[in-house]
Amino acid sequence: MQRFAIGGRLFPLVFLAVYILVDRVTFIHDPPAINITPWNPPAGLYLALLLLKPRGAAPLTFAALMLGDLLVRGSPAPVPVLAVSNLLIVLSYGAGVWLPPLRLRFSPDLGRMYDTVWLVIMVPIAAVAAALGFTLPYMVTGLLPWHDLPAIAAQYWVGDVIAILTVTPFLLLHVHRTPGNGPRRSRIETALHALAVAAALAVTFNPLVPDPSKILYVLFLPIIWIAMRRGLAGTTAAVLVIQIGVIVGLSISPGHWRDLTYYQTVMVALAGTGLLVGAVVSERWRLEISLGQRRAELSRVARLSLIGEMASSLAHELNQPLFTTMGYTRSCRQLLVRGGERDAILDLMDRATAEAERAAGVLRSIRDFLRQDGQPAKVDLTAALDGILVFIRPDARRHGIALAVDLPADLPPLWIDAVQLDQILLNLLRNSLDALANREKRDGPDRIAVTATLGERMVEVSVADTGPGVPEDKVGPLFDLFFTTKPSGMGLGLPICRSIVEAHGGRLWLARNGPEGACFSFTLPVVRDA
Amino acid sequence: MPEPTVFIVDDDDAVRHCISVMCSLAGVPCETFADGEAFMSAYQPTRPGCLVVDQRMPGMSGLELLEWMSAQAQPLPVIVITGHGDVPIAVNAFRSGALDFLEKPFADEYLLQRVREAFDRDAEARQRAGEQASVFTRYRRLSRRERSVMDLMVRGLANKLIAAELNIGIRTVESHRANLLKKMGTASLSELTRLHLRLQGKDA
Numbered sequence: 001m002q003r004f005a006i007g008g009r010l011f012p013l014v015f016l017a018v019y020i021l022v023d024r025v026t027f028i029h030d031p032p033a034i035n036i037t038p039w040n041p042p043a044g045l046y047l048a049l050l051l052l053k054p055r056g057a058a059p060l061t062f063a064a065l066m067l068g069d070l071l072v073r074g075s076p077a078p079v080p081v082l083a084v085s086n087l088l089i090v091l092s093y094g095a096g097v098w099l100p101p102l103r104l105r106f107s108p109d110l111g112r113m114y115d116t117v118w119l120v121i122m123v124p125i126a127a128v129a130a131a132l133g134f135t136l137p138y139m140v141t142g143l144l145p146w147h148d149l150p151a152i153a154a155q156y157w158v159g160d161v162i163a164i165l166t167v168t169p170f171l172l173l174h175v176h177r178t179p180g181n182g183p184r185r186s187r188i189e190t191a192l193h194a195l196a197v198a199a200a201l202a203v204t205f206n207p208l209v210p211d212p213s214k215i216l217y218v219l220f221l222p223i224i225w226i227a228m229r230r231g232l233a234g235t236t237a238a239v240l241v242i243q244i245g246v247i248v249g250l251s252i253s254p255g256h257w258r259d260l261t262y263y264q265t266v267m268v269a270l271a272g273t274g275l276l277v278g279a280v281v282s283e284r285w286r287l288e289i290s291l292g293q294r295r296a297e298l299s300r301v302a303r304l305s306l307i308g309e310m311a312s313s314l315a316h317e318l319n320q321p322l323f324t325t326m327g328y329t330r331s332c333r334q335l336l337v338r339g340g341e342r343d344a345i346l347d348l349m350d351r352a353t354a355e356a357e358r359a360a361g362v363l364r365s366i367r368d369f370l371r372q373d374g375q376p377a378k379v380d381l382t383a384a385l386d387g388i389l390v391f392i393r394p395d396a397r398r399h400g401i402a403l404a405v406d407l408p409a410d411l412p413p414l415w416i417d418a419v420q421l422d423q424i425l426l427n428l429l430r431n432s433l434d435a436l437a438n439r440e441k442r443d444g445p446d447r448i449a450v451t452a453t454l455g456e457r458m459v460e461v462s463v464a465d466t467g468p469g470v471p472e473d474k475v476g477p478l479f480d481l482f483f484t485t486k487p488s489g490m491g492l493g494l495p496i497c498r499s500i501v502e503a504h505g506g507r508l509w510l511a512r513n514g515p516e517g518a519c520f521s522f523t524l525p526v527v528r529d530a
Numbered sequence: 531m532p533e534p535t536v537f538i539v540d541d542d543d544a545v546r547h548c549i550s551v552m553c554s555l556a557g558v559p560c561e562t563f564a565d566g567e568a569f570m571s572a573y574q575p576t577r578p579g580c581l582v583v584d585q586r587m588p589g590m591s592g593l594e595l596l597e598w599m600s601a602q603a604q605p606l607p608v609i610v611i612t613g614h615g616d617v618p619i620a621v622n623a624f625r626s627g628a629l630d631f632l633e634k635p636f637a638d639e640y641l642l643q644r645v646r647e648a649f650d651r652d653a654e655a656r657q658r659a660g661e662q663a664s665v666f667t668r669y670r671r672l673s674r675r676e677r678s679v680m681d682l683m684v685r686g687l688a689n690k691l692i693a694a695e696l697n698i699g700i701r702t703v704e705s706h707r708a709n710l711l712k713k714m715g716t717a718s719l720s721e722l723t724r725l726h727l728r729l730q731g732k733d734a
Contacts (some may be wrong), residue, residue: 316586316613320542323613323635327548330638334555348551355544 012060019045019064023072026247038260039247040159042068044167047093047123051108051172054097062090081137088133096126108172110232111286116169116279120272123164124157131156158264165271166243170236183285184400185229193229196222197241205249212249213259216266219246223270227277231285235278239271288394314366321359328352376504378413378527379421381461385450388425392433399437401446408454412526420500421524424508427493428463428520435467435518459526462511464519470510478510497522534649535579536560537606539569539595541587545634549582552638558645566590566598575604578656580629580648582641585612585619593622600627604659607648611636665725668714676710679703683719684726 023042046061065086070079077085096102106118131153138144144152200222204212219242227235246263250256256263332348335341385405396403414421432448445466452461470478474485479494494508501508501522512519536553538560540546546562553560559579563569566583567590581599585592592610599605607629612619615633623631629651630644672680675696682692689707693700716722 312614312616319613319634320545324542324544324548326635327552327638331548331551331555351544351547358544 012063015045015049015060016064016067020067020071023068027072038155038159038264039243040156040163041167042163043160044163044171047164048168048171050093050097051106051168054094054103058090058094061093062086065089077138077141077143081141081143084137085134088137089130092129092133093126095129096122110169110172110279113279113283116232116275119169120165120275123168124161124268127157127160127164130160155261158261158268162243162264162267162271165268165275166236166240169232169275170240173233173236183397189229193222193226193234193238196225197238197245201242201245201249204246205253207253212253212256213262213266216263219270220273223274224277227274228281230278231282232275232278233282235274239274242270243267289398292394292398314362317362318359321355321362324355325352325359328355375417376415377418379416379418380413381411381421381452381459382407384418384421385425388422388429391426392429395433395437396448399433399446401433401436401448404447404449406449407452411452411454411459412528414459415525415527416504424497424500424522425463427497428522431493431520432463432465432467432518435469436465439468454526455523457525457528458506458523460521460523462519462521464512464517466517469513469515469518475510475513479508532577533559534652535577536645537569537579537581538562538583539564539566539581539587539592540584540611541565542584545584549641552642553645556638556642558642566592566595569595570598573602575602578606578649578652580607580609580645580652582609582611582645585610585615585623593619593626596623596626596628604656607651609641609644609648611641662728665714665728669725669729671713672710676706676713679706680710680714680722680726683707684723 019042022045026039026041042064046057046064049057049061066082069082069086102122104118105114106122107115110116110119134156135144135149135153138152139146139149200218203209203218204215209215223235223238223242226238230238246267250260250263328348328351332345332352335345335348385407389403389405393403395401429448429450436446436448448463448465450461450463452459471485479498498508501524504524506523506525508520508522510518511521536549536558538546538549538553540549540562541564543564546564550560550562561572563572565587569581581595583592583595592612596608596610599608605627608627609630609632610623610628611632611634613634615631620631629648632641632644669677675698678696679692682695687695689700689703693703696703711717711722714722714725716725
């Protein structure tokens with residue numbers, strides 16, 4: 001769909017043209033005495049405009065209403081009555097947008113559940129005012145009898161509410177903003193969703209069903225399914241398609257036009273339900289994402305502060321012996337220059353050496369601390385992987401990355417410390433995930449595959465991704481301490497993994513690398529029952 | 531007056547010994563203590579010198595010892611040394627009156643230079659304190675009337691005005707004036723003003 005910058009110079013003309021076109025196409029039924037349609041999509045157009053551009057949209061909306069009445073609908077009313085009616089419509093809908101106490105914290109990007117709830121509540125209320133505002137001038141001027149007021153106003157209300165609930169959220173999400181934050185769905189699933197909508201419409205409107213109104217509830221099923229899978233953005237599209245489907249269905253099954261208002265009432269319920277469920281689902285995704293970001297931020301901060309603390313006490317522990325080594329050496333020199341006693345000089349030299357050894361000891365104990373040997377035990381690889389995938393899956397889903405796990409069913413247990421195995425798996429999976437999530441162009445399905453092959457005494461586990469691979473010049477230092485290709489990485493992951501694997505008598509290496517992806521493999525000993 | 535001494539407080543045996551070697555090679559007398567409490571019990575206010583204290587120690591920290599020292603009547607200048615310094619600790623040290631804040635490893639010449647500066651500072655402070663004490667002793671020998679006359683003199687009042695202020699004869703003022711100048715051991719008004727300031731604890 002073409003995007004027009006709202007507020008651009010040509011926008012008013014384009015808006016009017018689209019408005020008249022939509023009005024012409026959808027103004028289709030035996031009209032009552034005045035130009036009211038029980039399906040009024042133009043209302044959805046101008047409400048979207050009012051929501052997106054609260055100031056400045058009113059004159060354009062008024063112009064569109066007047067043009068529509070004069071060019072398309074051929075109203076019987078004189079122009080002054082029309083003008084008053086249309087002015088009241090603009091004021092009714094405008095009130096919800098312009099008056100701060102009514103607008104509250106509504107944001108037209110429908111980014112939060114609150115926004116959708118506001119829309120679903122506000123539209124029917126504003127539509128009451130608009131319906132009365134539009135019809136009353138006819139009664140007051142005597143063009144229509146007063147006893148027609150409730151029926152005509154009700155028809156107007158239903159027409160506007162259903163049009164706005166189907167068209168406006170769709171426009172807000174798809175024309176103006178990029179749609180939703182939900183996970184990507186496969187083409188097959190999209191096709192199934194379309195099929196479900198088509199099937200529900202076909203079940204409702206077919207020659208075998210004498211009265212479609214009796215099984216209209218079938219239409220709720222695809223809406224709820226789509227809302228659950230695609231969130232608000234997908235729901236708005238589905239609701240719009242079903243609404244159009246109902247109009248088309250009614251126009252090809254003769255004899256039901258008079259019940260249009262009844263159908264529309266059911267559709268109002270359907271649209272409201274769908275939008276609310278979709279909003280709940282989108283809200284959940286939004287929270288999942290912000291929770292994930294918060295968690296990542298927290299663990300980064302924790303890591304950095306741990307490093308800072310370690311560095312501080314390391315500096316303290318090393319500076320003491322460095323200071324004394326330097327001090328003793330300088331003192332030795334002074335004594336030698338002065339021709340001091342041999343024994344005193346020897347004593348100072350011994351002390352200097354002892355202090356240098358003390359510094360070496362500090363470094364050794366830190367290395368031992370970092371290379372804490374775990375407690376090896378029998379560990380089930382499948383169970384360990386399942387535990388790790390719990391952490392990986394939300395991010396993978398968000399980036400539309402498929403996770404494939406293919407482990408032999410008869411895999412014997414591994415002999416390793418369970419926490420260290422987690423550390424290896426988490427590191428390799430996270431690396432693959434980052435490689436896939438951060439790359440620019442996507443030209444195929446993103447996938448991370450974990451496989452294992454059983455050997456005589458060892459099992460070889462591979463983590464392969466379809467990412468861009470490791471750049472040629474980065475392969476060499478890949479396992480070096482503090483070497484990293486990530487903006488916030490520390491360059492500890494792969495070296496630690498390798499030293500863990502090697503401590504268990506295994507190997508960790510880059511098994512395959514190229515533009516079609518990287519694959520890391522490692523081996524670990526298995527426990528064979530004697 | 532006894533010779534100024536460096537008092538070293540550090541929990542690390544090697545650091546303590548190393549600094550004492552540096553000092554003895556430079557001919558500076560020094561005494562070492564393994565913790566703040568040991569120094570406090572050996573502390574004698576009359577011994578001049580300076581205190582070199584490690585910031586991080588088990589038990590009493592260097593900063594705590596520094597605060598204790600600042601509260602003494604005749605505090606020694608304090609140099610704080612540390613294995614790993616950060617800005618907040620340094621700021622705290624200076625705020626508590628440390629003369630300097632050194633991070634290990636530092637060169638022995640630098641430490642010795644700072645120690646000598648500290649000695650000079652301590653000597654000046656002690657001299658000033660001694661002067662103040664002697665001025666105070668002299669001031670205490672003045673009679674009440676002489677003190678009143680002195681206060682008015684240093685405010686710049688002429689004998690006539692002093693006589694009017696205290697409601698006494700001008701001759702009496704002149705005799706008080708001669709007596710108090712003698713007792714304070716000075717002949718000039720400007721010197722008397724300086725001593726008066728010293729009495730109030732201000733430098734002149």
